[in-house]
Amino acid sequence: MLSELIAYKKDNKIFDLQTIKELNINTQNYKQIYLDNSKDSLEILRHSCAHLMAQAIKSLYTNAKFFVGPVVDEGFYYDFKVDEKITQDDLNKIEEKMRLLAKESNAIKKEYITRIEAQNRFKNDELKEAVIKNIQGDSFSTYIQGDFEDLCRGPHIPNTNLIKHFKLTKLAGAYLGGDERAEMLTRIYGIAFATKDKLKEYLNMLEEAIKRDHRKLGNELHLFSFDEDIGAGLPIWLPKGARIRRNIENFLTKALISQEYEPVRGPEILKSDLWKISGHYNNYKENMYFTAIDEVEYGIKPMNCLGHIKVYQNDIRSYRDLPLRFYEYGVVHRHEKSGVLHGLLRVREFTQDDAHIFCRPSQIKNEIVNIVKFASKIMDTFNFKYEMEISTKPSKYIGNDDIWEKSTNALKEALETNNINFSIDEGGGAFYGPKIDIKITDAIGRKWQCGTIQIDMNLPERFNLEYIDENNKASKPVMIHRAILGSFERFIAILIEHFNGELPLFIAPTQLAIIPMGEEELFYAKGLQTTLRRYNIYTEINTKNDSLNKKIRLSEKQKVPYIGIIGKKEIKDNTISIRDRIKKEQYTLTKEEFLNKLNKEMNEVYF
Template sequence: MIKVTLKDGSVKELESACSVFDVAKEISPRLAKAACVAKIDGEIKDLRTVIDSDCTLEILTFDDEDGKKAFRHTASHILAQAVKRLYPEVKLAIGPAIDNGFYYDFDKDTPFMPEDLEAIEAEMKKIVKEDLKLEQFEMAPADAIKYLKEIDEPYKVELCEEHAGKNEPISFYKQGEFTDLCAGPHLMSTGYVKAFKLTSCTGAYWRGSEKNKMLSRIYATAFPKASELEAYLNMIEEAKKRDHRKLGKELELFTIMDEGPGFPFFLPKGMTLKNTLIDYWRQIHTRDGYVEISTPIMLNRQLWETSGHWDHYKENMYTTVIDDTEFAIKPMNCPGGILVYKSKPRSYRDLPIRMGELGLVHRHEKSGALHGLMRVRCFTQDDAHIFMTPDQITDEIKGVVRLIDEVYKLFGFKYHVELSTQPEDSMGSQEDWDMATEGLRKALDSLGLPYVVNEGDGAFYGPKIDFHLEDSLGRTWQCGTIQLDFQLPMRFELEYTGADGEKHRPIMIHRVVFGSIERFIGILTEHFAGAFPIWLAPVQVELMPIADRHNEFTSKVAAELKKRGIRVEVDGRSEKIGFKIREAQLQKIPYMLVIGDKEVETENVSIRCRKRGDIGTMSVSDFCDMVEKEIREKTIITD
């Protein structure tokens, strides 16, 4: 009898060896239909894998990340098969699953055109309809290389030769007449891939190096159901409308110029938005006992060697020489914060010390990775560093988690949490890493906060908690982070005097809430489609006199609103009122006040709301009271 322990802890007994797919059918026909791959004793395997000994088994569907990858990897093989049917002379490179889809690289004499994608999609549909079984087989390395040379697939030969030295069998997958070098896993057959879309084609260097040949890459996505594909494509179209680069230009928030690629210029309205966010940041941090500091933008090489950045991060740093000494522009604020801590003796009575810094940092990014405000070369990091005793770890982490939770909920974001553990390129003792990781885990558990463990993705100096927020389109962004650090206090020989009169080493938390203020503005712009809540809106109220004779009263209204701290603009152009309203709507201004003869006579204003349309007339004082309340309470009215 073979005992199979399922995900829920129950044990299923098998009388004889059978495939995972057969087990799935016995559990539930619906599960078998939805199944993509399986996790057997922690390893991802095909459903066709035979179970012949006791094991743990988890059957994965498209809802699981590994199931999704296998589904889309199978779709990439369908794409490659379709291309080979239509263009037999094309050579195959690689075709992995990626976030939200997959791609395949091809060596083709002329690039693919949009009309080619239509033909390829049609051929893919035929392959799906044929419901071809995917079959795995293996060859000895020498035989695999010989076979790939015979079918003239030079890129596959190169990949195969790299693994030949291991002297392990080489894995292939076959579906119909098509065979591809691949370790898998894959779906049972092509018929499972019901809905797919080829989204674009572009150039891509083989293995990402400009020294190699430029290949043709086809990007695509795939889903089990047509309705899921349609929803995704609609989301992509909506995302294009919300692109912060497009809205940033239209709303006059920021620009990127050729004179400074990756270095954003904030325009007056963008600075109003940025400063409002900073004001809010300062308010909540002052409330929570943080003090604000500012440290130099450039510090010498010795500091960065002590911190470990020179060895672990130098390729991302901008450096220069001053008076024969190497300096680096700071990519991070933490070493400067540490020097502030060291500026005077510290006692256990001083701890915890919470130091906040809105520091401008610079990091070298490749030009191809730059993307509006989302990926830049300089940004304002809303940093804070907390210096504490070991027994303060849990409470301090819980305090930071509560702060981040408050901020994200204010903007209407959902989020999930990941605990990232020790990477390969780490420094410090295993004992310190274990203690730091356990400290983060204990804080999350005591808060009852669900989280997933992201193995090996911690910072080089310590484990971290990452907050991935979800925007209004369901996209996720990694923003907030909490990193627990035993290493830098040791490397910088930080100390405090304990209650016993002896010297002790503090523990350090690195944390951000927005992450990068610039990037957070980009995320907010897309989340709200540029229609910011009134407390954030660069212009909160637009005044619209119908004719020149209404200008005097309009000026009085503007003065009263400004006196009450409300950001106001006057559209005094000689245009029809309908045109002015449309312009203000395009500028996403929360409130528009129309002023004509009736308003002048009654000393009231006619109010139009960006979201609700006309909402009637009101006295200037009552309108100011209403707007002030919305600003004070940071009301969010989603458009």
């Protein structure tokens, strides 16, 4: 049995029942949207829940004024200000008021008004005046429920009584319009579902996410830190964290060599003239940092592509040379607003596992297929479920429409030919080309966007890249931008939370913690440590003056995969007593057996 009808959809556009009625739309060829936990339904429900939250705030607090309340990946939020101070403890009170208002069963009505009517209706409300300034045209829509009204495009559910299963999740500050120079507003986030069980499932996931928070675990495991003396969004990698990065780099490098990639490196600052040619200066400047050297402007690179273009241009290229695959673990800098910085997930400096492939148009499909297979193997290694999404031409782009269409079709054809399912994100492409986004699902069900594959026929044109074809004529190559992990910082944060800090052996910062029982055993332990390091197996020796049980607990808290205990018996028998965190077992092996075991496990993941 179907649930309540709340909207219709056609040509990727949603029309709520209010709009259908106002515009007298014939819905014969429209898809029906019912109140359930589908993506479209939840977008409508959560938008309406945001308005219900605003209505509750308006009734509870003095002089409430509201900016915007959009639906976002984590639910919804509203930015607002009131005369009173609101704390996290107030969220329960707001929730209770929301439930009471929902039970009033207020119809959610839609009206269309002119700009002058909007200005008069929201007179003396500086937040709404800011919203009005950002809307073009003379037609405004408002939604009204009870005594609450707000400018809004919609869509919304028809009645507040359909909002039953929701939770306000957190309180934050937010600058007006995201401008750090503007007024600080209050922001409340919330979540809503069509059913009670889905809400409960989500809240359980949130609780688990708090336990797995990479910022908390990063501090406990001594992996990384941030220091305001250095600046926000600029992580400091401590020895253990740096070892994780090194281990991932070693893993990737072996995999890339097997795929015939060549290492290159470009400078971290380039003259702004190059960024103007590429289009970054006009389309991405607000995300970049600039400096001047000898009165010449330079841009600190937010991407590695221009350095790789210059590598390509360093020689005359033949069709026999293609495809050329260049890779770099390139450090990039992007200006992120302070309000969105979040541990390693959102930083201002990060390292991309970047690569660029220069190929002939006829080679595009095969290269895309190879990259997708490569990415799939990488994600399988880390035990991630993943899906693909094609992002198409955005509103702000370079190049002509014909190139965009050919590039987008090439991505679709590559995935379809190999029976790879994908979704479409209309308008989500980079400004220079369409892309495939690789989205992974972690151990507790959260989705993360990591890798990306982008076809670019625009930059080769702008930089006049050429190769000599089989007819001895100059032709334009296609440039494929690709990153599998996305960035080391973001990917490591996801890994920490995915594995709850218990990283796989091959990337763990310490593979073995050795606990010697005395001085004689310490000599034995150091010899073992020296041997293991020759095999790139990192060990730590605990020489603290603590009890055996305390030393074991300390290593367990540090989530070391193996703990080796060495006493007089182990020295006599040339063995090691092992506590195996991976298998949750204890056993004894000879030194040679244990070395072979570690060596095999460390290398079996490589391509």
